[in-house]
Amino acid sequence: xxxxxxxxxxxxxxxxxxxxxxxxxxxxxxxxxxxxxxxxxxxxxxxxxxxxxxxxxxxxxxxxxxxxxxxxxxxxxxxxxxxxxxxxxxxxxxxxxxxxxxxxxxxxxxxxxxxxxxxxxxxxxxxxxxxxxxxxxxxxxxxxxxxxxxxxxxxxxxxxxxxxxxxxxxxxxxxxxxxxxxxxxxxxxxxxxxxxxxxxxxxxxxxxxxxxxxxxxxxxxxxxxxxxxxxxxxxxxxxxxxxxxxxxxxxxxxxxxxxxxxxxxxxxxxxxxxxxxxxxxxxxxxxxxxxxxxxxxxxxxxxxxxxxxxxxxxxxxxxxxxxxxxxxxxxxxxxxxxxxxxxxxxxxxxxxxxxxxxxxxxxxxxxxxxxxxxxxxxxxxxxxxxxxxxxxxxxxxxxxxxxxxxxxxxxxxxxxxxxxxxxxxxxxxxxxxxxxxxxxxxxxxxxxxxxxxxxxxxxxxxxxxxxxxxxxxxxxxxxxxxxxxxxxxxxxxxxxxxxxxxxxxxxxxxxxxxxxxxxxxxxxxxxxxxxxxxxxxx
Amino acid sequence: xxxxxxxxxxxxxxxxxxxxxxxxxxxxxxxxxxxxxxxxxxxxxxxxxxxxxxxxxxxxxxxxxxxxxxxxxxxxxxxxxxxxxxxxxxxxxxxxxxxxxxxxxxxxxxxxxxxxxxxxxxxxxxxxxxxxxxxxxxxxxxxxxxxxxxxxxxxxxxxxxxxxxxxxxxxxxxxxxxxxxxxxxxxxxxxxxxxxxxxxxxxxxxxxxxxxxxxxxxxxxxxxxxxxxxxxxxxxxxxxxxxxxxxxxxxxxxxxxxxxxxxxxxxxxxxxxxxxxxxxxxxxxxxxxxxxxxxxxxxxxxxxxxxxxxxxxxxxxxxxxxxxxxxxxxxxxxxxxxxxxxxxxxxxxxxxxxxxxxxxxxxxxxxxxxxxxxxxxxxxxxxxxxxxxxxxxxxx
Numbered sequence: 001x002x003x004x005x006x007x008x009x010x011x012x013x014x015x016x017x018x019x020x021x022x023x024x025x026x027x028x029x030x031x032x033x034x035x036x037x038x039x040x041x042x043x044x045x046x047x048x049x050x051x052x053x054x055x056x057x058x059x060x061x062x063x064x065x066x067x068x069x070x071x072x073x074x075x076x077x078x079x080x081x082x083x084x085x086x087x088x089x090x091x092x093x094x095x096x097x098x099x100x101x102x103x104x105x106x107x108x109x110x111x112x113x114x115x116x117x118x119x120x121x122x123x124x125x126x127x128x129x130x131x132x133x134x135x136x137x138x139x140x141x142x143x144x145x146x147x148x149x150x151x152x153x154x155x156x157x158x159x160x161x162x163x164x165x166x167x168x169x170x171x172x173x174x175x176x177x178x179x180x181x182x183x184x185x186x187x188x189x190x191x192x193x194x195x196x197x198x199x200x201x202x203x204x205x206x207x208x209x210x211x212x213x214x215x216x217x218x219x220x221x222x223x224x225x226x227x228x229x230x231x232x233x234x235x236x237x238x239x240x241x242x243x244x245x246x247x248x249x250x251x252x253x254x255x256x257x258x259x260x261x262x263x264x265x266x267x268x269x270x271x272x273x274x275x276x277x278x279x280x281x282x283x284x285x286x287x288x289x290x291x292x293x294x295x296x297x298x299x300x301x302x303x304x305x306x307x308x309x310x311x312x313x314x315x316x317x318x319x320x321x322x323x324x325x326x327x328x329x330x331x332x333x334x335x336x337x338x339x340x341x342x343x344x345x346x347x348x349x350x351x352x353x354x355x356x357x358x359x360x361x362x363x364x365x366x367x368x369x370x371x372x373x374x375x376x377x378x379x380x381x382x383x384x385x386x387x388x389x390x391x392x393x394x395x396x397x398x399x400x401x402x403x404x405x406x407x408x409x410x411x412x413x414x415x416x417x418x419x420x421x422x423x424x425x426x427x428x429x430x431x432x433x434x435x436x437x438x439x440x441x442x443x444x445x446x447x448x449x450x451x452x453x454x455x456x457x458x459x460x461x462x463x464x465x466x467x468x469x470x471x472x473x474x475x476x477x478x479x480x481x482x483x484x485x486x487x488x489x490x491x492x493x494x495x496x497x498x499x500x501x502x503x504x505x506x507x508x509x510x511x512x513x514x515x516x517x518x519x520x521x522x523x524x525x526x527x528x529x530x531x532x533x534x535x536x537x538x
Numbered sequence: 539x540x541x542x543x544x545x546x547x548x549x550x551x552x553x554x555x556x557x558x559x560x561x562x563x564x565x566x567x568x569x570x571x572x573x574x575x576x577x578x579x580x581x582x583x584x585x586x587x588x589x590x591x592x593x594x595x596x597x598x599x600x601x602x603x604x605x606x607x608x609x610x611x612x613x614x615x616x617x618x619x620x621x622x623x624x625x626x627x628x629x630x631x632x633x634x635x636x637x638x639x640x641x642x643x644x645x646x647x648x649x650x651x652x653x654x655x656x657x658x659x660x661x662x663x664x665x666x667x668x669x670x671x672x673x674x675x676x677x678x679x680x681x682x683x684x685x686x687x688x689x690x691x692x693x694x695x696x697x698x699x700x701x702x703x704x705x706x707x708x709x710x711x712x713x714x715x716x717x718x719x720x721x722x723x724x725x726x727x728x729x730x731x732x733x734x735x736x737x738x739x740x741x742x743x744x745x746x747x748x749x750x751x752x753x754x755x756x757x758x759x760x761x762x763x764x765x766x767x768x769x770x771x772x773x774x775x776x777x778x779x780x781x782x783x784x785x786x787x788x789x790x791x792x793x794x795x796x797x798x799x800x801x802x803x804x805x806x807x808x809x810x811x812x813x814x815x816x817x818x819x820x821x822x823x824x825x826x827x828x829x830x831x832x833x834x835x836x837x838x839x840x841x842x843x844x845x846x847x848x849x850x851x852x853x854x855x856x857x858x859x860x861x862x863x864x865x866x867x868x869x870x871x872x873x874x875x876x877x878x879x880x881x882x883x884x885x886x887x888x889x890x891x892x893x894x895x896x897x898x899x900x901x902x903x904x905x906x907x908x909x910x911x912x913x914x915x916x917x918x919x920x921x922x923x924x925x926x927x928x929x930x931x932x933x934x
Contacts, residue, residue, distance in 0.1 A: 094541065104549075112541065
């Protein structure tokens with residue numbers, strides 16, 4: 001049987017990115033994907049004839065521009081079109097429009113509070129200060145604070161310098177920011193609950209925490225630290241849906257001679273003499289390689305793909321205790337036309353923005369209470385977009401695709417496991433809520449794909465359906481992601497690496513974990529580095 | 539609470555929009571604080587010279603205007619401003635800056651002392667959040683008047699005659715930084731002898747409902763005094779000629795600064811004359827005392843630059859070619875016939891006798907030239923005529 005230089009388990013965006021860089025460096029690389037299609041959670045599928053859904057991830061900002069450029073993803077078909085703004089509908093028939101245009105946004109906020117409208121400048125400058133700190137570390141392996149290797153000491157010194165660069169208050173502000181709740185953070189700036197509720201969404205998306213849970217302020221940062229064409233914090237639509245990202249990465253990988261095999265369900269990483277030497281599929285097929293890289297989350301990687309006896313007990317325990325709680329579901333909807341939201345004109349620029357209908361932090365916290373009680377939120381938070389107003393490729397002209405991210409939705413229910421009936425009931429809760437703000441919406445619905453954490457876990461392979469491959473709390477970030485001592489992409493077994501969002505810098509369609517892992521692998525193999533590193537912004 | 543209805547317009551018209559739009563022949567607009575505003579009306583030179591030779595009228599309605607009232611209004615303003623606000627008597631206007639606790643400038647603007655316990659703060663940037671933040675413990679009310687008040691700058695040597703002709707009798711006796719009110723069309727017209735041009739000139743403030751009658755009366759009264767509307771480009775030249783700084787150009791408002799250290803203190807903007815350490819505590823005082831003791835990082839200078847190529851965005855170099863500062867605003871000044879730049883110099887540069895050069899690039903028919911033009915520090919603005927201060931104001 002052919003022996004590869006490297007095998008990557010999982011064709012998510014990070015696996016593909018990792019493989020592309022290994023192949024670019026001249027390695028003979030094989031990517032194995034369990035599903036019949038690639039992409040993981042970065043996927044577009046035609047589940048209703050004529051409609052393409054971004055089934056999981058749905059908008060793009062975090063994908064590192066260094067990678068896009070270096071792997072020539074535009075040449076391989078990727079186009080990201082920015083969109084701006086957001087809207088929160090209110091029960092009284094009004095809405096709060098968070099316009100992309102600063103002055104219009106000011107005017108809209110000033111409807112509620114002149115003070116809040118002005119405070120937004122202070123808020124955005126402070127958040128931007130934090131993004132500038134973290135952005136430096138996205139395309140970098142986190143330094144190990146317990147190590148005395150020159151590269152780690154250098155990395156830690158640079159980290160200290162970054163704090164100094166922020167001024168006297170920099171370290172203090174940062175420690176507060178990384179550990180406080182998004183609710184407490186927003187309370188420091190705004191007095192209007194509706195404005196706070198609108199802003200708070202970014203602090204809880206994908207996170208099994210409430211708006212007043214410590215650590216959620218960082219989650220907001222995680223949604224602000226990307227960029228589209230240099231505009232930090234901007235988001236965009238990938239033309240053709242998020243699968244376009246995976247397709248472009250796969251095309252780039254193939255251009256370097258890499259191979260992808262689908263329907264290949266990896267059952268075990270084969271360990272011999274303390275070394276990973278290949279993988280065995282569920283059907284018994286074996287593939288051999290000197291390097292095995294897992295794009296799977298830490299739980300699936302270490303608890304399912306390894307014999308526990310091949311691993312240090314500490315790693316098994318860490319993996320068991322790794323926090324990867326599913327908190328969200330998703331509805332992908334084929335629409336016969338553009339729904340009407342009577343609160344605002346159809347011509348409003350906000351039709352192309354992210355739409356919500358949670359009016360207060362209290363409501364959001366209540367929605368989280370339901371999750372804790374083991375049910376989906378009776379009055380859920382949603383992040384809803386209609387990308388077909390910008391992207392002509394996802395549905396026929398005049399037809400629309402709607403993507404609705406929904407929170408909260410638990411991985412297991414208090415009254416027993418998920419069933420198709422419960423899944424439908426969850427979907428109905430969301431459809432009913434949307435139709436409260438859009439009376440003609442339900443009449444336009446042609447097809448709905450409902451995804452609870454149960455489907456996301458079983459179909460995509462994200463444990464518990466956690467979209468970030470592990471929660472983005474301070475205890476699981478930087479040199480503690482996924483576990484202390486294992487943050488530099490090397491696994492506990494020689495020749496084995498991790499490249500998924502469970503590693504630094506975490507979830508979102510960023511591809512940085514895949515790239516960073518490739519850099520470490522090439523270093524171990526004593527190959528010249530081909531992976532971009534560091535930070536180019538001023 | 540019922541909210542104002544949505545207005546789906548992306549950019550708002552000022553109260554003078556119908557007149558401004560009718561006169562804006564260039565159709566050359568930009569957005570100022572969310573309002574449609576002309577860059578030019580007809581030709582920037584004609585507009586500039588209206589301000590220097592007759593009367594130029596600039597619509598400054600988008601300026602931020604806050605009304606600050608209450609028994610503690612004076613104490614509050616004195617607590618947040620670097621200058622002694624108690625010295626601004628009723629009927630007077632004072633130019634001032636306000637700072638962060640770190641002594642960095644939020645913005646500059648004017649305080650109108652309208653009556654006992656009644657002030658208006660007028661500025662380029664918004665500061666409602668900071669004012670409220672600072673008002674804890676003070677019995678004051680702060681109201682945003684920006685949209686409700688229409689404002690015109692009426693600037694130039696025939697401005698006084700124009701206003702007198704409009705029926706504002708005795709206007710010639712209004713001293714610089716004085717405020718007076720006049721009845722107009724059943725409303726109250728507030729006139730201050732203030733401006734952003736360094737010349738004789740006034741600013742008119744009135745209820746937005748009265749904007750069009752005011753414009754019409756003003757232009758009728760000024761026709762024979764050669765009144766002309768001016769856009770922001772012409773005003774931009776006049777203010778550089780007069781040595782006035784502008785938020786967002788010559789400094790970054792402290793609250794908007796992302797990169798540590800990019801804000802400026804009053805000392806670093808040439809405004810030490812405003813800072814009154816003897817008046818008691820005010821926001822930023824400790825930091826400014828420390829800066830006064832230990833020295834500043836930057837020096838603000840007005841530079842007179844050799845040649846006639848404006849030094850926009852230029853680095854300032856020493857004789858060895860090392861960067862020692864940069865230009866923040868620059869213009870060829872047509873009245874003074876000088877090439878002027880406002881610049882931020884790294885300390886200790888910008889002293890009177892320093893040998894300094896502006897690195898200027900210009901393009902003529904695809905041919906780029908790099909100039910190193912000698913700069914000389916000016917102690918005073920290049921344009922500062924006696925008529926600016928003369929009271930009674932002369933009709934020149």
